[in-house]
Amino acid sequence: MEPCFLTAAAAAAQIREKTLTVEQLVRSCLERIEQRDRDVRAWSYIDPAYAIAQARELDKRAPAGPLHGLPFGVKDVIDTADMPTGQNSPSYVNHRPSKDAGCVAVVRQSGALILGKTDTVEFAAGGRKALTRNPHNFAHTPGGSSSGSGAAVADFMVPLAFGTQTGGSQIRPASFNGIYAIKPTWGSVSREGAKLLSAYCDTVGWYGRSVADLALVAEAFRLRDLASQKPVTPRGLRIAICRTPYWNKAEPAAQAALAKAAERLEKAGARVQDLELPSKFNSINEAQRTLMIGEGGVAFLPELLTHGDRLHAEFRDMAENKKGITAKTMVEAYDLAADCARTFDALFGDFDVVVAPAAPGEAPEGLHTTGDWVFNAMFTVMHAPCIAIPCTKGAKGLPVGVQIVGPRYSDARLLAIGAAVAPVIDAEGK
Amino acid sequence: MEPCFLTAAAAAAQIREKTLTVEQLVRSCLERIEQRDRDVRAWSYIDPAYAIAQARELDKRAPAGPLHGLPFGVKDVIDTADMPTGQNSPSYVNHRPSKDAGCVAVVRQSGALILGKTDTVEFAAGGRKALTRNPHNFAHTPGGSSSGSGAAVADFMVPLAFGTQTGGSQIRPASFNGIYAIKPTWGSVSREGAKLLSAYCDTVGWYGRSVADLALVAEAFRLRDLASQKPVTPRGLRIAICRTPYWNKAEPAAQAALAKAAERLEKAGARVQDLELPSKFNSINEAQRTLMIGEGGVAFLPELLTHGDRLHAEFRDMAENKKGITAKTMVEAYDLAADCARTFDALFGDFDVVVAPAAPGEAPEGLHTTGDWVFNAMFTVMHAPCIAIPCTKGAKGLPVGVQIVGPRYSDARLLAIGAAVAPVIDAEGK
Numbered sequence: 059m060e061p062c063f064l065t066a067a068a069a070a071a072q073i074r075e076k077t078l079t080v081e082q083l084v085r086s087c088l089e090r091i092e093q094r095d096r097d098v099r100a101w102s103y104i105d106p107a108y109a110i111a112q113a114r115e116l117d118k119r120a121p122a123g124p125l126h127g128l129p130f131g132v133k134d135v136i137d138t139a140d141m142p143t144g145q146n147s148p149s150y151v152n153h154r155p156s157k158d159a160g161c162v163a164v165v166r167q168s169g170a171l172i173l174g175k176t177d178t179v180e181f182a183a184g185g186r187k188a189l190t191r192n193p194h195n196f197a198h199t200p201g202g203s204s205s206g207s208g209a210a211v212a213d214f215m216v217p218l219a220f221g222t223q224t225g226g227s228q229i230r231p232a233s234f235n236g237i238y239a240i241k242p243t244w245g246s247v248s249r250e251g252a253k254l255l256s257a258y259c260d261t262v263g264w265y266g267r268s269v270a271d272l273a274l275v276a277e278a279f280r281l282r283d284l285a286s287q288k289p290v291t292p293r294g295l296r297i298a299i300c301r302t303p304y305w306n307k308a309e310p311a312a313q314a315a316l317a318k319a320a321e322r323l324e325k326a327g328a329r330v331q332d333l334e335l336p337s338k339f340n341s342i343n344e345a346q347r348t349l350m351i352g353e354g355g356v357a358f359l360p361e362l363l364t365h366g367d368r369l370h371a372e373f374r375d376m377a378e379n380k381k382g383i384t385a386k387t388m389v390e391a392y393d394l395a396a397d398c399a400r401t402f403d404a405l406f407g408d409f410d411v412v413v414a415p416a417a418p419g420e421a422p423e424g425l426h427t428t429g430d431w432v433f434n435a436m437f438t439v440m441h442a443p444c445i446a447i448p449c450t451k452g453a454k455g456l457p458v459g460v461q462i463v464g465p466r467y468s469d470a471r472l473l474a475i476g477a478a479v480a481p482v483i484d485a486e487g488k
Numbered sequence: 489m490e491p492c493f494l495t496a497a498a499a500a501a502q503i504r505e506k507t508l509t510v511e512q513l514v515r516s517c518l519e520r521i522e523q524r525d526r527d528v529r530a531w532s533y534i535d536p537a538y539a540i541a542q543a544r545e546l547d548k549r550a551p552a553g554p555l556h557g558l559p560f561g562v563k564d565v566i567d568t569a570d571m572p573t574g575q576n577s578p579s580y581v582n583h584r585p586s587k588d589a590g591c592v593a594v595v596r597q598s599g600a601l602i603l604g605k606t607d608t609v610e611f612a613a614g615g616r617k618a619l620t621r622n623p624h625n626f627a628h629t630p631g632g633s634s635s636g637s638g639a640a641v642a643d644f645m646v647p648l649a650f651g652t653q654t655g656g657s658q659i660r661p662a663s664f665n666g667i668y669a670i671k672p673t674w675g676s677v678s679r680e681g682a683k684l685l686s687a688y689c690d691t692v693g694w695y696g697r698s699v700a701d702l703a704l705v706a707e708a709f710r711l712r713d714l715a716s717q718k719p720v721t722p723r724g725l726r727i728a729i730c731r732t733p734y735w736n737k738a739e740p741a742a743q744a745a746l747a748k749a750a751e752r753l754e755k756a757g758a759r760v761q762d763l764e765l766p767s768k769f770n771s772i773n774e775a776q777r778t779l780m781i782g783e784g785g786v787a788f789l790p791e792l793l794t795h796g797d798r799l800h801a802e803f804r805d806m807a808e809n810k811k812g813i814t815a816k817t818m819v820e821a822y823d824l825a826a827d828c829a830r831t832f833d834a835l836f837g838d839f840d841v842v843v844a845p846a847a848p849g850e851a852p853e854g855l856h857t858t859g860d861w862v863f864n865a866m867f868t869v870m871h872a873p874c875i876a877i878p879c880t881k882g883a884k885g886l887p888v889g890v891q892i893v894g895p896r897y898s899d900a901r902l903l904a905i906g907a908a909v910a911p912v913i914d915a916e917g918k
């Protein structure tokens with residue numbers, strides 16, 4: 059097997075056992091990119107010679123951390139000191155940050171090789187779409203705003219990549235591309251040097267091709283309680299199937315995926331029940347939207363004043379509060395989010411994990427859209443950790459995933475549950 | 489009067505009326521710094537020739553915004569593209585960011601002249617103290633972590649300066665230095681490019697020498713509802729005197745200041761009542777501490793991995809979770825903060841404004857301490873806007889202030905109330 063097809067966990071093991079060099083792995087990724095990226099267009103910046111030079115350096119060094127030698131893609135709204143950070147914005151073409159973002163520093167110091175920058179929706183917030191296409195069918199979106207990261211990991215160009223999520227920018231592309239992703243608990247990963255949209259919602263997360271891949275990166279970030287986490291088996295696991303207040307937005311493909319996941323888990327011995335959320339959850343996505351746009355105005359005021367009319371109208375409108383978001387609406391949104399988070403967490407006396415749709419269905423056709431984050435916004439604004447798991451395929455042959463969700467700061471336990479349920483849910487082979 | 493002694497509002501008016509040039513104002517500030525900063529040590533970076541060149545440019549230009557020609561100090565944890573940002577850390581000596589922080593861009597594009605960088609507690613978080621001394625008595629601290637900004641504005645070196653507050657780093661130095669400050673509602677000012685400590689608590693604010701000064705900067709930041717705000721008079725204003733759950737930490741000077749403020753407001757026709765907070769507020773400062781240290785670990789993990797043993801032990805300990813903060817404690821802290829914020833906001837049916845101590849007393853002696861933020865942490869973690877107002881002097885002749893506090897996102901109303909009550913509370917002359 060070509061090394062680029064290895065999961066991060068498998069590649070890390072081979073590098074550790076010296077059956078694979080970092081250079082071999084990086085060359086394989088670069089070759090894959092060379093073959094495929096003219097069509098997929100996942101990358102906004104890559105320097106093959108620099109990547110190979112870095113790989114050789116890593117091959118000489120003793121492993122520094124859990125990610126030794128693993129190529130990592132970085133969504134281009136996240137600062138890198140050695141590569142431009144263009145944010146897919148005409149105002150930041152070739153902008154060179156003076157310093158790595160906090161999350162980049164963590165993985166780099168843990169041994170990762172920053173392979174390049176991946177295309178993104180402008181500022182991860184709106185405006186220009188990425189040029190990236192869904193590797194399963196080029197006529198379809200890979201989702202967004204982490205478009206390039208999702209497609210690059212799915213297309214075996216890189217085993218790991220960063221995304222960010224304010225609404226559904228991390229988990230939805232995972233579903234559309236048939237890969238794994240984690241959006242950790244809000245506040246548990248440094249956002250320094252990542253372009254901000256909503257202070258209350260923004261979270262840095264990452265993609266991989268297995269739960270073990272996600273766990274490797276979680277180890278680098280020292281997410282709480284990883285060391286003390288016990289392994290989990292599907293048998294007896296108390297599963298809450300949550301259709302969310304937005305079930306009417308679930309297309310047949312998403313409905314089928316959730317049903318399949320429930321059926322497979324039950325067959326594996328899990329105790330599967332339906333979960334109906336209290337009525338206050340009915341307006342939680344509006345709360346997320348209010349905070350995203352209201353805080354987005356704060357994030358884009360500096361851009362508006364600096365770049366004026368060159369700034370895309372969507373960001374100008376946010377900075378000028380064209381939606382007329384009031385103080386009262388903002389405060390009600392924060393309070394509803396906090397109230398729902400508390401109620402949601404309390405459910406986990408009766409359940410071990412919540413399973414919900416990761417996206418409304420297959421990836422939509424066309425690159426003018428990145429799909430709908432209706433099934434993601436509520437968990438983002440509640441600050442809950444989410445893991446996307448591939449499940450099935452829709453009528454068009456495109457992947458459809460589900461997400462598992464836990465209470466705040468249960469990321470370690472959620473990864474352990476994910477490791478147990480992923481082989482059950484993601485059972486159709488690749 | 490030498491221009492450096494003008495408030496920002498007065499200087500702005502004179503510049504607008506062309507009775508003062510920006511160059512005259514800047515030269516006066518630079519002269520004051522030249523005379524005094526050998527003792528005060530407020531500035532970590534200043535380039536007089538560059539400042540004068542910028543002033544001349546501004547004198548040629550039509551006013552671009554409300555801050556046209558006003559010199560502005562920037563706490564050295566906030567990025568500036570044209571000046572180093574050292575963070576008072578040995579790891580960032582002469583570090584040059586590639587881009588202005590969001591807040592710097594906003595004031596620069598609104599006409600402000602960035603005069604220089606002000607000394608700070610290391611990373612605004614601990615470790616090394618600033619070298620700054622209290623301009624009222626060099627043997628005393630100016631407070632921290634916004635040490636240089638507070639002292640520079642108090643000592644007439646610059647009319648305006650940025651600070652940040654995670655616990656009490658903005659409001660406490662205002663009290664110790666006898667000046668005005670606002671810590672706006674959390675989320676209402678961009679933190680991009682400001683060193684983060686706690687994602688849930690950190691707020692960028694600013695210093696001035698009058699409420700009108702603070703309001704000018706608020707206008708640049710387009711804080712909500714400024715345009716629709718009606719003027720306020722002290723007569724009939726419903727004032728809640730809040731001793732907080734930490735009254736036992738109030739020294740005689742702070743007790744006297746709060747009593748004086750109440751007495752003066754009552755004489756001016758305000759309706760003054762005592763406010764006893766519900767018992768759940770008794771552990772709110774612990775919640776702030778938990779979040780600051782817990783999220784601080786996230787903020788300092790990249791620094792730990794990059795700088796290793798060169799990183800100050802206080803930050804290493806945070807990144808390694810030496811205090812053993814658990815997931816449960818974090819979640820309880822978020823929930824208590826959100827719960828108290830909601831309860832606090834609801835009080836404003838019966839009251840127009842809360843008045844509370846701004847600091848435990850006069851500035852402590854010595855530069856080994858920056859004083860206690862016991863009267864600030866609770867309002868920070870509740871995301872409430874706070875304005876510091878000078879009130880009286882203590883036994884050592886040092887200034888003591890109070891703070892007025894409003895519900896979240898009432899910054900515009902709080903500034904209007906501040907404009908009405910400041911002449912009443914700050915009635916001893918300078």
